[in-house]
Amino acid sequence: xxxxxxxxxxxxxxxxxxxxxxxxxxxxxxxxxxxxxxxxxxxxxxxxxxxxxxxxxxxxxxxxxxxxxxxxxxxxxxxxxxxxxxxxxxxxxxxxxxxxxxxxxxxxxxxxxxxxxxx
DNA sequence: TGGGTGACTTGCG
DNA sequence: ACGCAAGCCACCC
Numbered sequence: 643x644x645x646x647x648x649x650x651x652x653x654x655x656x657x658x659x660x661x662x663x664x665x666x667x668x669x670x671x672x673x674x675x676x677x678x679x680x681x682x683x684x685x686x687x688x689x690x691x692x693x694x695x696x697x698x699x700x701x702x703x704x705x706x707x708x709x710x711x712x713x714x715x716x717x718x719x720x721x722x723x724x725x726x727x728x729x730x731x732x733x734x735x736x737x738x739x740x741x742x743x744x745x746x747x748x749x750x751x752x753x754x755x756x757x758x759x760x761x
Numbered sequence: 762t763g764g765g766t767g768a769c770t771t772g773c774g
Numbered sequence: 775a776c777g778c779a780a781g782c783c784a785c786c787c
Contacts, residue, residue: 651784672769676782682770684782689768694785703768714768 653679657691664705667733668759669752671709678761689714704728705759711751712739726750729757 656679663678664670670678676685692703704725707713715722726736735753752758 653783654785673771676769681782684784685769685771686767686781687769687783687785690766690784691768693768695768706768708768709770717768 653681653684653687654691654694656680657688658697658701661692661701661703661706664702664759668757669705669707669711669729669734669754670759671707671754673709674759674761675706693717702728705732707752707754710739711754722750 657675660675660678661670671685672688673682673685676682676688679688681687688706692701692706695701695703698719704713704719713722713725718725719728729752730736734757736750737753739749739751
């Protein structure tokens with residue numbers, strides 16, 4: 643089809659829809675978004691959709707984090723530190739990765755216990 | 762046209 | 775406790 647809408651697949655678009663649905667002051671995990679899109683086993687591709695990020699202004703990728711509460715270091719919008727600033731500005735609670743300090747985390751992770759988005 | 766890769770997650774050894 | 779492997783689906787070359 644010569645339809646221009648063919649540039650976006652249902653899943654791809656669904657990811658954007660879900661991410662935009664994330665309420666301010668909350669965050670969601672790739673797996674969480676994957677389930678909401680209908681592909682609980684395609685969490686990998688959720689990140690890929692954000693990687694495409696055709697609308698960074700409408701798609702707050704910084705609101706999408708890992709299962710641990712942190713996001714991709716270096717591939718994000720500008721840096722994990724910048725993410726903390728943005729999320730914190732939204733009202734998201736942060737906490738030092740004390741549990742993952744041994745794992746070598748970036749240092750700060752989103753307090754999923756308090757700010758993980760509840761569909 | 763076909764093959765390879767990837768912002769993940771979970772389970773098993 | 776940690777490390778490794780598999781699964782998923784669409785995009786890129």
